[in-house]
Amino acid sequence: MKRLTLLLTALVGGLIGAVAMWALGPASTRGDEALVRRTLMAHPEIITEAMQKLQDRETGRQVAALGRTLTQPVGNAFAGNAKGDVSVVEFFDYNCGYCRASLPIVAALVKADPNVRIVYREMPILAETSRAAARASLAAARQGRWPAFHDALYTGGRVTNETIAAAAKGAGVDLTAANSSENEAEIDNNLRTAAGLGVTGTPSWVIGDRVLTGTLPLEELQRAVTAARAR
Incomplete structure (x- = not known):
């Protein structure tokens, strides 16, 4: 001391x-x-x-x-305005309860701000199934079926290999390409990028020149977006 x-x-x-x-x-x-x-x-x-x-x-x-390495989504792994003037980058893990708790907050942000874009970046750090889910998520994004897969996996209960497969089937995602070297490289790059930004947990947010962590209230996300927009 x-x-x-x-x-x-x-x-x-x-x-x-x-x-x-x-x-x-x-x-x-x-x-x-x-x-x-x-x-x-x-x-x-x-x-x-x-x-x-x-x-x-x-x-x-x-x-x-x-x-653009940070703010350009893979496929259609984004929400909101594809050409929005502010990108909110979320590093997330499908096994993260705080990420799940942030879902309605992010939805409210998108609804309230027609010029914001949420860019989702997989950061599988909590379990083996986190990486399996991230691979499937990237496959869905590259096939243009990410929103349906994302919603299905979150509503499917605990993340397991079975619930991942069920979410992919329901969203019409072909999982044969999930284990591609391209997807592995994307995940590894996300982990390196997060580490470089000092991000150690999920959910974490990059908004303009701010890095924020945790389940944040809508008002705090909106203040960060407003500040980024002003700059």
Whole structure:
């Protein structure tokens, strides 16, 4: 605990010095830095906001570098406006209960905003059946049958090889190509991309230059979309 306190103190001290240099320039005096210190100590939320802006800036660079690799769906694995001006990328796992809980929230977002596009990216991390479901999902997307498969699998109960096969049959998906090297490469790329963005769990969302995690209220997703649209 003592070591952690020292590290945090050093971090805050360094941040205060950096803020002083940024705000006041290299000619800042000790009195100026003391004023900055007092201001930050009185309003510590400034530090949180500054750290968030730095994180958003770095995430923005990563998202820009990924380009369409991140925001272009595989086949028809998307919801909403195909030509929407803001893409909400969701990393999900069919075994994830929080992803399931997010379904009505995402539906409400799409209904409320005609210019948003939800791009679904498989991130199978919870079970062996997660990867099997992801392969089948990609096969459905490439065959233009993703929405029907997606809905059928979620309404089919616990994810098993049997429920995956039943969802595919009901949606008219040919699973013979599910285990293709193309689908394996897509899944592996999603996992690498997620790791690069600091995503470790599902559902996670990339909206503009923000990475958000968890089952989020509709209002929070809408605020992120509005901010991305403004930029």
